[in-house]
Amino acid sequence: MKQDIFSTEDKLVFAANLRVLIQREGITATKLSEDTGIPRQQISRYLSGASSPIPDRLSEICAYFGTDARILFDPLDRIDTPEIPLNQALGLPAAALSPKNVSMEDGFYRVWKPAFAFKDTMNVSLVTVTSQSGIKVARGIDPTAFHNDAGSNSRLISLREHSGVLCDYAGGVVAFFSMARRRNLTCTILRPELGYRSSEGSFFGVCTTTASDSTMVTSGAVGIVYERLSQTTSGILAAARQCGRKHTADLPINIQELLQAALKA
Numbered sequence: 001m002k003q004d005i006f007s008t009e010d011k012l013v014f015a016a017n018l019r020v021l022i023q024r025e026g027i028t029a030t031k032l033s034e035d036t037g038i039p040r041q042q043i044s045r046y047l048s049g050a051s052s053p054i055p056d057r058l059s060e061i062c063a064y065f066g067t068d069a070r071i072l073f074d075p076l077d078r079i080d081t082p083e084i085p086l087n088q089a090l091g092l093p094a095a096a097l098s099p100k101n102v103s104m105e106d107g108f109y110r111v112w113k114p115a116f117a118f119k120d121t122m123n124v125s126l127v128t129v130t131s132q133s134g135i136k137v138a139r140g141i142d143p144t145a146f147h148n149d150a151g152s153n154s155r156l157i158s159l160r161e162h163s164g165v166l167c168d169y170a171g172g173v174v175a176f177f178s179m180a181r182r183r184n185l186t187c188t189i190l191r192p193e194l195g196y197r198s199s200e201g202s203f204f205g206v207c208t209t210t211a212s213d214s215t216m217v218t219s220g221a222v223g224i225v226y227e228r229l230s231q232t233t234s235g236i237l238a239a240a241r242q243c244g245r246k247h248t249a250d251l252p253i254n255i256q257e258l259l260q261a262a263l264k265a
Contacts, residue, residue, distance in 0.1 A: 007144070008049070010073055015049040017071040018061070025065065036060045055234040062233075069233050070128070073141060099131035101168040103192060105201050105228070106130050108236050110243075111140065112225040112255050113207065120248045126240055127226070129166065136166035138175060143244045162186070173203060185210045188224055193258055201228035204258040223262035225255055 022032060029047060033040040038057055045051045052072060053061060062068055070079050095101055108128050115121040127140035142160040162184070164177035172191035178184070188207035203226040229239050251259075 011052050012049040013075060014052050014072050015047050017074075017076050018043075018046055020076050021065045021067070021071075032061075032064070036064055055237050059233050069236065096167045096169070097135045097165070098168075099134070099136045102136045102166050102173060103168070103171065104129055104136065104166055104173050104190070104203060104226070106136075107201075107231050108229045108239070109202075109226040110229055110239050112227065112251070112259065114222045114248075114259075115245060116209065116222075118245070122246045122248055122251060124243045124246055126229075126236070126243060137163065138166055138177070139163040172205065190224070190226060193225075202226060202258075204262045206262055221263075223259040225258045225262070227255070 022029060027035075029043045030040055032038070033043050036057075038053075038060065042051075042057075046053060052058075058069060058072065062071065067079070106129050108126055111123075111125050111127050113123050113125075115123045123142075125140055125142050127138050129136060129138045131137075140162055142162070144160065162177050164175055164186070167174045167176075169189065172189065175186075175188040175190065177186040177188070186207055186209045188205060190203035190205035193202045193204050205224055206221040207224045208221050229235055248256075
C-alpha cells in the first residue's frame with residue numbers, strides 16, 4: 001500500500017481550491033468529470049478532502065482551469081494575489097531584486113541542508129521559485145519529520161511553511177527566508193554549480209539560521225545545495241516523496257561533492 005504524502009490539511013486546501021475553480025467556471029462537478037474523463041466519484045472525493053489527485057489527473061485539472069500544481073498546497077487567494085515577503089526590510093537597490101538580474105530560474109528545487117540538531121543527518125525539502133510583482137520569491141513547506149518537536153501540530157502547514165526573497169549578488173544569489181510561526185530567519189548565499197555533475201541550473205553555497213525564543217540562537221554556517229528538478233508534475237511529486245531526513249552517507253555523490261565544495265569556497 002502506497003504511503004499518502006498529503007496531510008489532511010493539504011487535502012482540504014485542494015478541496016477548497018477545486019470548489020472555487022468549479023464555481024468560477026460556472027460548471028458542475030459532473031461537467032468537470034465529463035470534460036476531463038475523471039470519474040465523478042473521484043471528483044467527489046477531491047471535493048470532500050478525502051483524497052488528492054495523482055499526477056496525471058492533477059495535470060488534467062490544471063490544464064482545464066488554466067492553473068498550476070500550486071493548487072495542491074496554496075489557497076487560491078494566495079496564488080491570485082501573492083504576498084511579497086521581506087522586500088521592504090532589505091534596503092537593497094531595485095536592480096538587485098529585479099527577476100531579470102537574479103540568475104536562479106523559476107521552478108522547483110530540491111534543497112539539501114544539514115540538520116542542525118542531528119549529527120550526520122541531512123534535511124531534504126522542496127522549494128519553488130517564482131517571479132512575482134517585480135521580484136523573485138521562494139516558498140517551501142518542510143516535511144513533518146523536520147518539526148516533530150511540535151507534537152501533533154507538526155502536520156500543520158502554518159508551522160512548516162517558510163518564504164523569502166531572492167536577490168542578485170556578485171553573479172550568485174542571496175536568499176532571505178523567514179518562518180514566522182517558529183520565529184526563524186535564514187540567510188543563504190548561493191552560486192551556480194559548474195562541473196559537479198548536478199542538474200543544470202542548480203546552486204550551492206552556505207546558509208545560517210537564527211531562531212528567536214527567550215534568547216537569540218544562531219547556527220554556524222553550513223553547506224547547502226539547491227538542486228533544480230525536472231519541471232514535470234510527475235517529477236516534482238516523485239521528488240516530494242523522497243523528502244525528509246537522510247543519513248549523510250546515503251547522499252548522491254554529486255550532492256556530497258557540492259556540499260564539500262560549498263564550505264571550501
